Amino acid sequence: MSQSPNSRAPRATGSILAFAILAGAAVGSILGQPSAGLLVGAAIGAAISVAFWLKDRR
Structure with missing residues:
Protein backbone atom coordinates (compact mmCIF):
# COMPACT_ATOMS: atom_id res chain seq x y z
CA MET A 1 0.00 0.00 0.00
CA SER A 2 1.65 3.24 -1.08
CA GLN A 3 1.26 6.54 0.69
CA SER A 4 0.35 9.73 -1.05
CA PRO A 5 3.17 12.29 -1.40
CA ASN A 6 1.41 14.68 0.97
CA SER A 7 1.15 12.25 3.89
CA ARG A 8 3.77 12.30 6.60
CA ALA A 9 5.21 9.29 8.35
CA PRO A 10 4.00 8.92 11.96
CA ARG A 11 6.46 9.62 14.74
CA ALA A 12 8.00 6.75 16.63
CA THR A 13 7.64 7.50 20.33
CA GLY A 14 9.08 4.32 21.81
CA SER A 15 12.32 6.04 22.73
CA ILE A 16 10.44 8.83 24.49
CA LEU A 17 8.46 6.26 26.45
CA ALA A 18 11.60 4.31 27.41
CA PHE A 19 13.44 7.49 28.47
CA ALA A 20 10.50 8.64 30.59
CA ILE A 21 10.34 5.27 32.36
CA LEU A 22 14.08 5.27 33.07
CA ALA A 23 14.07 8.91 34.16
CA GLY A 24 11.12 8.28 36.47
CA ALA A 25 12.88 5.31 38.06
CA ALA A 26 16.06 7.37 38.52
CA VAL A 27 14.21 10.29 40.12
CA GLY A 28 12.18 7.88 42.23
CA ALA A 43 2.37 7.48 32.89
CA ILE A 44 4.16 10.60 31.66
CA GLY A 45 5.73 8.71 28.76
CA ALA A 46 2.40 7.18 27.80
CA ALA A 47 0.72 10.59 27.90
CA ILE A 48 3.40 12.06 25.63
CA SER A 49 3.10 9.11 23.24
CA VAL A 50 -0.70 9.43 23.09
CA ALA A 51 -0.39 13.18 22.50
CA PHE A 52 1.95 12.58 19.55
CA TRP A 53 -0.37 9.87 18.23
CA LEU A 54 -3.39 12.16 18.40
CA LYS A 55 -1.47 14.96 16.66
CA ASP A 56 -0.30 12.56 13.91
CA ARG A 57 -3.89 11.40 13.27
CA ARG A 58 -4.82 14.86 11.96
Missing part, protein backbone atom coordinates in the same frame (compact mmCIF):
# COMPACT_ATOMS: atom_id res chain seq x y z
CA SER A 29 15.38 6.22 43.43
CA ILE A 30 16.77 9.58 44.49
CA LEU A 31 13.56 10.24 46.42
CA GLY A 32 13.52 6.74 47.93
CA GLN A 33 10.53 5.50 45.89
CA PRO A 34 11.83 3.78 42.74
CA SER A 35 8.61 1.88 42.04
CA ALA A 36 6.48 5.00 42.29
CA GLY A 37 8.95 6.85 40.07
CA LEU A 38 8.78 4.07 37.50
CA LEU A 39 4.98 4.26 37.43
CA VAL A 40 4.97 8.05 37.19
CA GLY A 41 7.55 7.92 34.40
CA ALA A 42 5.49 5.33 32.54
Whole structure:
Protein backbone atom coordinates (compact mmCIF):
# COMPACT_ATOMS: atom_id res chain seq x y z
CA MET A 1 0.00 0.00 0.00
CA SER A 2 1.65 3.24 -1.08
CA GLN A 3 1.26 6.54 0.69
CA SER A 4 0.35 9.73 -1.05
CA PRO A 5 3.17 12.29 -1.40
CA ASN A 6 1.41 14.68 0.97
CA SER A 7 1.15 12.25 3.89
CA ARG A 8 3.77 12.30 6.60
CA ALA A 9 5.21 9.29 8.35
CA PRO A 10 4.00 8.92 11.96
CA ARG A 11 6.46 9.62 14.74
CA ALA A 12 8.00 6.75 16.63
CA THR A 13 7.64 7.50 20.33
CA GLY A 14 9.08 4.32 21.81
CA SER A 15 12.32 6.04 22.73
CA ILE A 16 10.44 8.83 24.49
CA LEU A 17 8.46 6.26 26.45
CA ALA A 18 11.60 4.31 27.41
CA PHE A 19 13.44 7.49 28.47
CA ALA A 20 10.50 8.64 30.59
CA ILE A 21 10.34 5.27 32.36
CA LEU A 22 14.08 5.27 33.07
CA ALA A 23 14.07 8.91 34.16
CA GLY A 24 11.12 8.28 36.47
CA ALA A 25 12.88 5.31 38.06
CA ALA A 26 16.06 7.37 38.52
CA VAL A 27 14.21 10.29 40.12
CA GLY A 28 12.18 7.88 42.23
CA SER A 29 15.38 6.22 43.43
CA ILE A 30 16.77 9.58 44.49
CA LEU A 31 13.56 10.24 46.42
CA GLY A 32 13.52 6.74 47.93
CA GLN A 33 10.53 5.50 45.89
CA PRO A 34 11.83 3.78 42.74
CA SER A 35 8.61 1.88 42.04
CA ALA A 36 6.48 5.00 42.29
CA GLY A 37 8.95 6.85 40.07
CA LEU A 38 8.78 4.07 37.50
CA LEU A 39 4.98 4.26 37.43
CA VAL A 40 4.97 8.05 37.19
CA GLY A 41 7.55 7.92 34.40
CA ALA A 42 5.49 5.33 32.54
CA ALA A 43 2.37 7.48 32.89
CA ILE A 44 4.16 10.60 31.66
CA GLY A 45 5.73 8.71 28.76
CA ALA A 46 2.40 7.18 27.80
CA ALA A 47 0.72 10.59 27.90
CA ILE A 48 3.40 12.06 25.63
CA SER A 49 3.10 9.11 23.24
CA VAL A 50 -0.70 9.43 23.09
CA ALA A 51 -0.39 13.18 22.50
CA PHE A 52 1.95 12.58 19.55
CA TRP A 53 -0.37 9.87 18.23
CA LEU A 54 -3.39 12.16 18.40
CA LYS A 55 -1.47 14.96 16.66
CA ASP A 56 -0.30 12.56 13.91
CA ARG A 57 -3.89 11.40 13.27
CA ARG A 58 -4.82 14.86 11.96
